[in-house]
Amino acid sequence: MDQELERVLRGLEEAAEFARTYRFEITPDYVALIERVEAMPRNQPGADKAHVWQRDRTFKAAFTNVTYLGPPR
Amino acid sequence: VNPFVPLARALAARSVRFVLIGVAGANQYALGGSDSFVTQDQDLFLPPDPDNLVRAWAACEDAGVELWLQEEPLDRPRDRWLAERIIERRALTRATGPEQFLVDLTLVMQGFDFERVWAERRVFAIEGVELPVARLLHIVESKRAAGRLKDSLFLATHKDALEQLLKRQE
Numbered sequence: 712m713d714q715e716l717e718r719v720l721r722g723l724e725e726a727a728e729f730a731r732t733y734r735f736e737i738t739p740d741y742v743a744l745i746e747r748v749e750a751m752p753r754n755q756p757g758a759d760k761a762h763v764w765q766r767d768r769t770f771k772a773a774f775t776n777v778t779y780l781g782p783p784r
Numbered sequence: 785v786n787p788f789v790p791l792a793r794a795l796a797a798r799s800v801r802f803v804l805i806g807v808a809g810a811n812q813y814a815l816g817g818s819d820s821f822v823t824q825d826q827d828l829f830l831p832p833d834p835d836n837l838v839r840a841w842a843a844c845e846d847a848g849v850e851l852w853l854q855e856e857p858l859d860r861p862r863d864r865w866l867a868e869r870i871i872e873r874r875a876l877t878r879a880t881g882p883e884q885f886l887v888d889l890t891l892v893m894q895g896f897d898f899e900r901v902w903a904e905r906r907v908f909a910i911e912g913v914e915l916p917v918a919r920l921l922h923i924v925e926s927k928r929a930a931g932r933l934k935d936s937l938f939l940a941t942h943k944d945a946l947e948q949l950l951k952r953q954e
Contacts, residue, residue: 735936737928744946745921748813749906751953760812760908760915764786766820767811771884 787885788826792913794843801836802828803905804917805893805926810942812908813920815953819945821938825886829918831898832874832891834867840889841867841877849881895929896922 748754795802804812806827814820830840841862844851851858858877859866870877871891879887893901905916918926924942927935 730933733933733936734931735928735939737924737939741924741939741943741946742921744943744950745924747950748946749920751815753815754813754906756907758908759910761786761910763811763814763820764788764910766817767822768786768883770817770820770822 786911787881787883788887789911789913791844791847791849791879791887792910792915794846795840796914797846798839798843800830800840800843801833801898801902802830802840802889802916803898803901804915805829805890805901805923807938809917809923810920812915812917814945815949819949821942821945824884825888827888827890829890829893829898829901831902832871834864834871837867837870837877837889837891838862838864844879844887844889847881849879849885849887852878852880893918893922894926896926 752758803809804826806825807821807823808826811820811823828840830837841851841858845862851862853859853870853875874891876891877889879885879889901918901922902916904919904922906919908915908917924939927939
């Protein structure tokens with residue numbers, strides 16, 4: 712087998728194995744980040760979140776009419 | 785008009801207990817586009833209470849969205865008997881509408897029971913309507929408990945997004 716092809720296939724196998732076994736652990740520093748974000752003034756009860764939904768709709772609308780033009784020339 | 789608002793209003797009018805969870809729930813805590821994540825749907829976590837589920841279905845009808853069970857329209861009558869069968873199976877009902885509106889009414893949140901999430905929910909607002917959202921910590925822990933690859937990848941990216949967000953705030 713071509714050495715380059717063999718290298719690519721081995722890389723794909725390694726990626727597939729990584730995908731099967733990868734498990735993200737929640738560490739104390741991640742929990743601390745979350746608690747800081749939850750404590751922000753803009754995340755207190757009663758905060759208006761209309762902008763979150765507007766941002767989501769704008770983003771989706773921007774990509775609704777995207778068409779694939781083929782590979783770059 | 786945000787298409788979710790009429791549904792949120794109808795749910796509140798019928799005193800439906802629910803919390804927004806999943807990626808859409810996590811996005812409520814984001815401050816900008818760079819710490820938000822794209823999701824196709826919104827997941828509403830409901831308790832295993834048939835009367836509450838019947839009220840949720842009625843609210844969906846009030847809001848003019850269609851209800852589905854798997855690939856079929858949800859059967860009628862949408863009554864307590866049907867709700868009990870759905871709850872037995874912990875099945876998901878889906879509400880769809882215009883503009884790719886897609887809301888899942890789920891009875892399952894991995895690693896959590898409803899009352900725990902409900903007790904610590906955070907009530908935000910959208911266009912004057914109350915929006916109960918699960919704690920960000922609960923959403924993250926649930927994704928960890930689900931353990932799917934896409935959840936692990938979300939968590940890794942989410943952690944990085946929070947780090948960047950807090951750096952910008954400093």
